[in-house]
Amino acid sequence: MTERTQLNVNISPELLKVLKQNAIKSGLTLAKYVTKLIQAYVSNEDLIEEGTLVDKRIDSMESQLNEIAEKLNNFNNIISENSYKEEKEGIPVEAISPRVAFIPKKPSTGDVKKIGKLIAQHFKNIQRAEVLSAKEAWQLFKDQESIKLIKEEHLTVILDVLRGEKILSFGDIQTLGFKYGRCPVMTAFRTMSDLPIESELSQIKNEAEMYLAHLASKQNKKFEMSV
Known part of the structure; x- marks a missing residue:
């Protein structure tokens, strides 16, 4: 069975707008930018408030x-x-x-x-x-x-x-x-x-x-x- 690689998440329009703006500033597509954020969060076990x-x-x-x-x-x-x-x-x-x-x-x-x-x-x-x-x-x-x-x-x-x-x-x-x-x-x-x-x-x-x-x-x- 093929593993699922797509994640559907509902977020507010305001948050989506911010993500798009940051993705553009970083020179990344929205998908790659969000993936990068998630990877950084998950891999950084010492991340704190x-x-x-x-x-x-x-x-x-x-x-x-x-x-x-x-x-x-x-x-x-x-x-x-x-x-x-x-x-x-x-x-x-x-x-x-x-x-x-x-x-x-x-x-x-x-x-x-x-x-x-x-x-x-x-x-x-x-x-x-x-x-x-x-x-x-x-x-x-x-x-x-x-x-x-x-x-x-x-x-x-x-x-x-x-x-x-x-x-x-x-x-x-x-x-x-x-x-x-x-x-x-x-x-x-x-x-x-x-x-x-x-x-x-x-x-x-x-x-x-x-x-x-x-x-x-x-x-x-x-x-x-x-x-």
Whole structure:
């Protein structure tokens, strides 16, 4: 017996009109567009309501902010202690043991490589969550304010990393960070979708940015950590 491949569903005229408009914008037939929507919904087991996505994003941001605040507080305490020693004992801050001074750890090659893989995966997750083709997702990415001023040569590097065709290096991170004063990729992710950043990516990204901020201060450059 031939399997049935046709599904008859009654929907409101208003919904049908919206579906037709979206199908035209996507360059698809109505049937293909609806099929694509259903496939995306069925295959994405982690699909949740928008309100829950927002809540998760807020929780993720709060967690990151608390972590950053704790590190900055520790840093300020160390600076205060060092300044006190210098004032009372006449010991220059530079002479204090490196184990006492707070210096962020430089991310290893493996850590940077993992960052590249995780941001590429997050880009794909956004593409799936927003029901976009690869081309549409890249265009949406380029439309973000943090990306509009990015030079073409740097966009090429970002695109290659997001495609998984290039292994991210610390030099890439430093170049983008110092050139644009922050990580343009993470900023774009925040504005192009409500999809929360995975905790693993947030943590490893924060550690790398802490080191970049440390380097920037030493080289009299501007760098802001992404939230």
